[in-house]
Amino acid sequence: MRESRTVLITGAAGAIGTATTTAFLRRGLAVLGVDRQSAPQREASDRYVHVVAELTDLQGLGAIDEALSRMPPLAHLIGIAGGALPDEPATQHDLEAVRPELFRASLEANLTSQFLALQTAMPRLRAQQGENRSITLTSSFNALSAQGMPAYSAAKAGLVGLMHGSVHPLGALGIRINVVAPGTVRTPRTERLWAADPSHFTRLEAGTALGRLAVPEDVAAVFIALSLDFLHVTGQVLTVDGGQTVIHR
Numbered sequence: 538m539r540e541s542r543t544v545l546i547t548g549a550a551g552a553i554g555t556a557t558t559t560a561f562l563r564r565g566l567a568v569l570g571v572d573r574q575s576a577p578q579r580e581a582s583d584r585y586v587h588v589v590a591e592l593t594d595l596q597g598l599g600a601i602d603e604a605l606s607r608m609p610p611l612a613h614l615i616g617i618a619g620g621a622l623p624d625e626p627a628t629q630h631d632l633e634a635v636r637p638e639l640f641r642a643s644l645e646a647n648l649t650s651q652f653l654a655l656q657t658a659m660p661r662l663r664a665q666q667g668e669n670r671s672i673t674l675t676s677s678f679n680a681l682s683a684q685g686m687p688a689y690s691a692a693k694a695g696l697v698g699l700m701h702g703s704v705h706p707l708g709a710l711g712i713r714i715n716v717v718a719p720g721t722v723r724t725p726r727t728e729r730l731w732a733a734d735p736s737h738f739t740r741l742e743a744g745t746a747l748g749r750l751a752v753p754e755d756v757a758a759v760f761i762a763l764s765l766d767f768l769h770v771t772g773q774v775l776t777v778d779g780g781q782t783v784i785h786r
Contacts, residue, residue, distance in 0.1 A: 541609045542668075543567040544764065545601070547592060547654050548617030548675075550574040552724035556753035557615055558585065560761050567609050571601055571654075572618070592618055592650035598657045611661040613764045616654050616674045619647035621689045621730055629685035640688040647692035651675075652699060662712055671713040671764045671771075674700060675756075678720045678778045693718075697774055704772035713771035715763050720778025722751045746780025 544561050548554045549570025558568050558576075567584040570576055576587045588604050590597030605611055622643055628634040651674050662670050679686060680693035700716045707714050721727070721741045728738075742750050759777050763770060776782050 541567075542612040543569055543605065543608045543610065544613040544615060545569045545571065545605065545611060545654070545658055546615045546617060547571045547651070548619065549587065550576040551617065551620075551726060553675075553719070553722060553753045553756050554617050556757040557617065557760050560754075560757040561615075561764075564761060564765060566612070569601070569604055569608055569611075592654050593645055598653060601654075601657055602661075605658075605661055610665050610668075611658060612665060612668060612670050614655060614658045614662070614672045615760050615764070616651040616672070618650050618654070619675065619692070620726065621686055622646065623730065625686045625689050626730060626734070628687060632687055635687050640691070643688035644692045644695070647689065648695040648699070651696060655699075655703075663710055666711065669765070669768060670711065671715070672703075672707070673760055673763050674714070674716050676716045676718040676774065678718050678776060678782045681718055681774075681776065682782045700772065700774070708771060713763075713768075715771060716774045717756065717759050717763070718774055718776045718778070718782075719756045720745070720751050720776070720781040722753060722756065724753065741781065744781055745778070746783060749779060751777055751779060 544566050546554055546557055546568055549558050550572035558570055561568050562584060570585060570587045571590050573591060575589055586604055586608060588600050590600050624639055655672060674696045676696045677693040679690040680697060697716055700714050703714050723738050756777050759775055
């Protein structure tokens with residue numbers, strides 16, 4: 538079934554973003570993907586538009602809004618953009634290694650970027666009164682457990698606060714907002730990030746209740762459910778970690 542509605546996905550060129558884009562296209566929605574990188578594998582789709590943009594740049598936000606003006610009405614925002622910065626793994630066990638500029642940069646990449654995407658989407662979401670509309674932000678199990686990387690963890694916890702601060706005013710407009718907190722997902726990006734620690738993924742996999750790490754499709758399935766299926770769920774944090782948070786709490 539094809540719907541004449543659009544989902545905006547930030548961080549669309551990464552592993553989780555790609556899986557999420559595929560899932561929404563299969564459900565019949567049009568997708569506007571946004572990322573710092575291009576997504577050439579999607580260029581042939583008549584229901585996928587890709588914008589290369591920096592979410593903290595006004596020009597980039599303008600390009601997103603302009604692209605949305607040429608697509609079916611916006612119904613959902615999936616905020617995936619962000620991630621730990623290259624210098625952050627070294628701070629996992631050393632709070633004093635978090636330089637002020639690194640802390641600010643992680644907040645900008647992981648919290649401010651998602652807030653600005655939300656603000657950009659709001660006028661179009663508000664206009665679709667009476668329709669199913671939702672916002673889903675991507676936090677991390679780092680925000681909920683003792684996993685270290687203080688700047689990244691603080692930024693991801695900030696998204697939970699952003700949700701709590703927004704749930705009532707958005708609810709008055711009929712718009713739902715939730716947070717997904719993935720556990721460790723092994724992707725090309727995270728493999729590069731943790732290249733100096735060869736046992737990183739094996740160690741974390743052993744610390745899951747289900748005995749495996751999440752794959753991008755696990756997270757994408759939750760985005761689909763919160764946007765299209767769980768129509769009376771708002772103000773919730775859904776952890777997708779195979780039991781990592783429970784074990785490391």
